Amino acid sequence: MVPAAGGEGQKATFALASAAYRDDPVEKILDADNEWHRSTVNPGRSWARIFRPNLGEAFSRAVVDRLLTPGRKPVVQSFGMDPQTVVEHCLAANGLRRTRDIRLTAVMLLCGVLFLPGLLAWLLVFTIRATLAKVENRRTSGMGNVLLTAFGLLAVVFLVQMPFGGIWAWYSRGAVIAPVIGWVVAKRICEGTARDLRDRWASLLSGSSIGAKVPEAVPSNPGETAAEQLRQSLTRLGAEQRSNVVFYAGPKGILGMGTRWGSWQLAEDLEPAEEDKEIYAFRSWDVVRAIHAKLSLMDRTPVPTEGISKPSIEHWIVSPVGEGADAVARPEGSDVDGFRYKSHAIQQICNRQQFGSGDRHYLGVQWVTWEGQLVLSMLITVTVLYQTLRIEVTGHALGPVHGLFNSKPAAKEKTVEKAFKPWEKRTVTLPLVDSDEVVRLAARAPMTWFPKQLNWLGGSLTLPEPFGLRHAWAEQPWRHRFMADDAMRVATPVLRAVHQAVIGMLREHGVNTEKFGARSSVVSGAVQDPTPRKADTYDA
Template sequence: MSVGTEWDGPQVPVSGDEGQAATLALASAAYRDNPIVEIKKADNEWHESTVKAGRIPLFRPNLGEAFSRAVADRLLAPGRKPLIQSFGADPQVVVEHCLAANHIRRDRDDKLTLVMVVCGLIFLPGLIAWLLVFLLRSFLAKREGRAGALGTALLAGVGVLAVLFLLKLPFHGLLGWYIRAAVVVPVLGWFWARRVCERTAADLRERWAGLLSGSSVGAKVPEAVPRSPGETAAEQLRQSLARLGAEQRSNSVFYAGPKGILGMGTRWGSWQLAEELVSAEPPREIHPFRSWDVIRAIHDQLSLLERGPLNTGGFPRPSVRHWIVTPIGEKADAVSRPDGTDVEAFQVKPHAIQEICNKQQFGSGDRHYLGVQWTLWDGQLVLTMMITVTVLHETLRIEVTGHALGPVNPLFHAKPAAPTKDVAKTLKPWENRTVKLPLVPTDEVVRLAVRAPLTRFTPTLNWLGGSIGLPEPFGLRHSWADQPWRHRFMADDALRAATPVLRVVHSAAIKVLKENGVDTEKFGARSAFLSGLVQDPSPRKADLYDA
């Protein structure tokens, strides 16, 4: 059962599944009502959001409004720039919740627009007068000291003057009645608008809390259902979602220097085995083999990592994939995915992967890596070990690197709290008591009502009120991820995975070398040395070279 208002259209069941904590935390941002500037709290070392200021503070969006619009536009807009994969999260679920939140707010804004027309536009002089009073009150409320109480007193004083004005109005006839209505009707409209805002706010907060608690909150996207044979919006949305899913499954990733592999996190460790290829039985030559032969043997052994001699739990089943890694600049603000006849649906074809593995080992161009990846802690921790094999002249090098992507920033895990305020007790002023505040304060009702008529004109509304600038190259998961090293158990998991992976890689490679007549004595000695070195308990910033 979904919570909140029922909408026509399909419901996408998303919550309650295992490994969805990171996804649902990100999706909950679409329903939040925090100030927009709080998105800055989620910035990390490599990715920083921007808050684009508007021209008029009264039109400023809150965090949920700005986030849901920015994410939906970035992930679904026609002709958008490529995205970075969200390992450990499902971007389609997040964008569907953003669309659902936008639809709920649009329905609210349609009702508020009706209120503004009936109670505001028809009685425009009174609406302008009351808006000026609210703007002055908001200005005073931002000042220090007792300015908040002064603003409330101002509003009450204006209300008393309005009553006196109605009683002693110097005008008569139709003009007098219109002036009286212009003073009273905007106030009645405010009460009507407040009821609309409170119902929607309660619905949004219930969905926000439901996503973080794991209850079944579905994202309903009615615009995905065609309402007429000639409607193309639903088909465009379907194609955009399909493209998003295909890009999420792409086997092409990007290396951005100290930022590491985008989407997989920074490189915290690197271990290299490099020895000379010498025949085991001179003068016989080494049987010809290629890098792909070694990689294929390593792939087969890594697929068995969840098996062990003891029944003690151990590794869950990993994802073992071949990756094509494209280098980009550390400060690059966009990426370009491979294209051409060797790419289909964002996937580099197997024969192209094999060719890159065997030939592109030196100089410019993409590189091949074999990756073994675990998504742990309900999607909060993504561990990736990347393996590459190169042969230059008579030296074979096997490099294993560790990448770790940490949990989603705590900002996205904060649950909604009822608005309260501490006030002094009447008879005991030295003691405080907590009083509940309205779910939607007075100024918020005014802000929502004023914004409502412009909701369907997004560029104009963004120009007037501001918006969120998403960090580029954009990916939902890595843009707001923290480092895992502050969490003791997450750090332990990352460090523990390195040793068994390194040993499996080395044993599989040495087996291939033996089968092809290579003397493996030096390889075995070097492997034993690295096996001890990998147990060093401290992660490092392996991409920051001290040169």
């Protein structure tokens, strides 16, 4: 279920999209990992920390490469959000940084490469300073500033007391001064882009629905193969999002829907209502259709309250992939159209594949609530083995996006001791882009034209597999009392609606429903147990 663009259900979408504009350290995303899905930050070369990416740079590049690269592995659906919007914001963020890097590259060529000895000397000092700043020892970490000050004084002495003359003297003066001038120009460029990125970050989280401008996704002429390829990749991503095939990964549950927290079963023998008559023949699909019709009326209530919202009902084909699988496979063939099984194929799977290997059919009823932060799914499966009809209802809950993605940009501040009152503290506001950040961005800019080499030097972010934007960074809903209440409350009306539909359908086909009714009462009492469990973990 995907919320309409600009609607209230886009909170989870905008929270994840905001990561493309963030300037936090890339390691911070590891705090958002959950029990089952963990990202990996590749550190790069220890001597090339100056090329390291921040969170926004690493996230946007990783998401674009994972979701839009031709020949990529399939993607798991992101329920309750629109993954295409997130990808478009990643592309827009990459575009803003690309414009910045083009300007910084020009500055580096004019003020750096032409005066390479001076550039290398300044970069060496800043690299040592950044390395010392990471040391926990306070005295050692402060040596970086001392080193930079000493090098600056040495550069002034070198300019005043030039040891040689002629053209090399003028070149040496340029090698000392040009990188400093380039740093000043680069700082202005970096500050402008940083303000733009932070404004977009704040706008997304404030609900202003700022649009992502991706002009390269619209081909202007038939010869633009890159734009056409990007358009096709976005189309494929949308088709995968609308697929009716999901994947069961053992204790991880159904990928994208969260772990299974509850399971209730109604199983009894099929006996005729009258001894001298036979049961009217029916199939599992007939039972499923009756349940579908009943569930579609769940938003109606005899009590004049708002009640439950209208659910999204879908026939799902669940494919097992195993707990340790690092990839999923989308179905192909004549029974599939646009990653969706056709209606006749769904009926065949429902009626035939109930025992043994193969995919299984589930009827799903789903609610996206809390502005897209909570996805509640109830899945119903119908099986007939010999003379036993079994109706199983399972509850799945996908919690909110991790709080990291909901944090708004804050002013950069630092608490320091007062000059003449060291026992008191004061808060000072730091510049939006400090000296080390300017040097890092200027050094990275020319290397952005060689992304593989840049990732090798500075490191990168590897996304958890099988990858889906939503479930990779979802929290458990049980930490939020009202979300947990919603998840458990919705199970009772769904279960009873399913039982009513089944018993009514069986009665029409001449089946004795006395045992089914008695069992339904027992199960209806059990569903009121308010404790969620890890139903996908079997203690055997």
